[in-house]
Amino acid sequence: MKEIVVTGGKGGCGKTTVAASLAFLADGWITVDCDVDSPNLGILAQPQISERVAFTANQFEIDHSKCNRCGLCIEKCAFDAIREDFVIDQLLCESCGFCKAICSEKAISEGKTDIGHWKTGDSRFGLFLDAYLQPGAENSGKLVALLREKAKERALAENADGIIIDGPPGIGCPVIASITGADLAVAVAEPTISGIHDVKRIVELTSTLKTHVGLVINKSGLSPKNESGLRQFAFDNGIAILGALPYESAANEAQTAMKTLVEYSPDCEFSIEMRNVWDRITALIGGST
Amino acid sequence: MKIAIASGKGGTGKTTVATNIAYCLNQSGVKTTLLDCDVEEPNAYLFYKIEDIEKVTIGMPIPKLIPEKCTSCGICGDVCRYSAIVNIGKLTLIHPGMCHSCTACWELCPTAALEQSEKPLGKVISGSTDGLKIAYGELDIGEMSGNRLIKAVKAKAEEAAINIIDAPPGTSCPVVETLSEVDFVLLVAEPTPFGLANLKSIVELVENIATPLGVVINRSTPHEDGLVESFLQSKGITPMAKIPLDRKIAELCANGELFSEHMPEYQQVFLDLFEKIEARVTK
Numbered sequence: 001m002k003e004i005v006v007t008g009g010k011g012g013c014g015k016t017t018v019a020a021s022l023a024f025l026a027d028g029w030i031t032v033d034c035d036v037d038s039p040n041l042g043i044l045a046q047p048q049i050s051e052r053v054a055f056t057a058n059q060f061e062i063d064h065s066k067c068n069r070c071g072l073c074i075e076k077c078a079f080d081a082i083r084e085d086f087v088i089d090q091l092l093c094e095s096c097g098f099c100k101a102i103c104s105e106k107a108i109s110e111g112k113t114d115i116g117h118w119k120t121g122d123s124r125f126g127l128f129l130d131a132y133l134q135p136g137a138e139n140s141g142k143l144v145a146l147l148r149e150k151a152k153e154r155a156l157a158e159n160a161d162g163i164i165i166d167g168p169p170g171i172g173c174p175v176i177a178s179i180t181g182a183d184l185a186v187a188v189a190e191p192t193i194s195g196i197h198d199v200k201r202i203v204e205l206t207s208t209l210k211t212h213v214g215l216v217i218n219k220s221g222l223s224p225k226n227e228s229g230l231r232q233f234a235f236d237n238g239i240a241i242l243g244a245l246p247y248e249s250a251a252n253e254a255q256t257a258m259k260t261l262v263e264y265s266p267d268c269e270f271s272i273e274m275r276n277v278w279d280r281i282t283a284l285i286g287g288s289t
Numbered sequence: 290m291k292i293a294i295a296s297g298k299g300g301t302g303k304t305t306v307a308t309n310i311a312y313c314l315n316q317s318g319v320k321t322t323l324l325d326c327d328v329e330e331p332n333a334y335l336f337y338k339i340e341d342i343e344k345v346t347i348g349m350p351i352p353k354l355i356p357e358k359c360t361s362c363g364i365c366g367d368v369c370r371y372s373a374i375v376n377i378g379k380l381t382l383i384h385p386g387m388c389h390s391c392t393a394c395w396e397l398c399p400t401a402a403l404e405q406s407e408k409p410l411g412k413v414i415s416g417s418t419d420g421l422k423i424a425y426g427e428l429d430i431g432e433m434s435g436n437r438l439i440k441a442v443k444a445k446a447e448e449a450a451i452n453i454i455d456a457p458p459g460t461s462c463p464v465v466e467t468l469s470e471v472d473f474v475l476l477v478a479e480p481t482p483f484g485l486a487n488l489k490s491i492v493e494l495v496e497n498i499a500t501p502l503g504v505v506i507n508r509s510t511p512h513e514d515g516l517v518e519s520f521l522q523s524k525g526i527t528p529m530a531k532i533p534l535d536r537k538i539a540e541l542c543a544n545g546e547l548f549s550e551h552m553p554e555y556q557q558v559f560l561d562l563f564e565k566i567e568a569r570v571t572k
Contacts (some may be wrong), residue, residue, distance in 0.1 A: 255483060
């Protein structure tokens, strides 16, 4: 069973557009959206939810009837999360528990609170999993790791050929959690100066994580100069170019119709090249189509 | 004044709006600072030729073991919630990559066998161009969280200046760090189903931190805008400005150009937008 992760560093470079098309093209694969901040793939997949499980975090509270207002917790909190009125700011708290450990009055309690959920269900892409993290909540990396673990369990149970992962933007903890251990990272890059800058950093990350990487150029045609810059970068670093998807004006129309581009407009240039991308991916990882 | 530019979704045009507002304000003689807090993928500086560059390495505190003082009591491993310290028999193993710098392990070690040390996290780079001051953070590859770097970039804000702060995408901890203690949050929304879903999340977050907000619709088209506008209406929000879907703008941005420099008709759009924000903040 193979795992491929669609990544790219930059937000809005087309990760979900590419991942959704791959999900549609990949028969016998399951799909998991690991962008727990902005889980958009589900908008297109429209799964029939069969299971929904809460994701919890530890939450600390100060019991004002026990607190002697000594101020030690305020002084020691490395995240400045305890206010002068001895109330813990849950957005700033990183749940380290130091305050609870040092409180002489045992005034700080620890409980569980829901900060999101993960869910699964059947869709026209096959089995689909995604998760949602409350705005401002911690632990996105942990939720991504949990989601991938669940996806793997399901894929093994279903005897699936593989898992397509839609990754979050950036290079931080949820991105690292989405790439680590995958068989192939498909880095989507747009031919813009920001796109070149960002994909270089994601490629550096995949190499640190020892994950094989291939490049998909999206919005091809927007800037020939930057596109050759991307190709040069791939050549210099021995990275396979999996395809160049044209700047597609129907992209937003397809999204508004809740369809992937390969479904909405199967004969357009984008869709033809998208099928080539999928063929090249399967050839690269030695899986079956 | 601190104005943060944010959006739930990536690629909606945060950097485009931030760099162009900063450019137009600076051109019109307003003392302006541009702070890029997307330390994972900083892009704003790519649109300027920055001079007088200064680079400062930012570190984060992590524990360091002094083996001869360690009694293998296991308190450090018990207190660490991030699996950054693991006690296996007599061994105490430290994984700096997991550490959140909460300080609990070295503060609570009964034999002072752990002391505070530091590892580099990234850099804050600052400089100026044509009077405009710019600072941005660059997180080292492989690091988990850039929150300390974001704080260091924000520390470059100037009291007497208009500080334009470019936020990272999403709604999680780096965004919370960026938006804390700003005077106004300007959201850049894209009129697509994805854009709408992520706009809802970021509006929820900004309402949570009780900071005034406004919305700019980017890649606006007459037949698509309704999607986000009906949501905004339900929240009592009127879009403060619209930037149309225009391939010329996309091409200029792709090539690292400030589009309002080449399409001067937009300079007034950004100045008007700023005036509206200023009126909201100072009212």
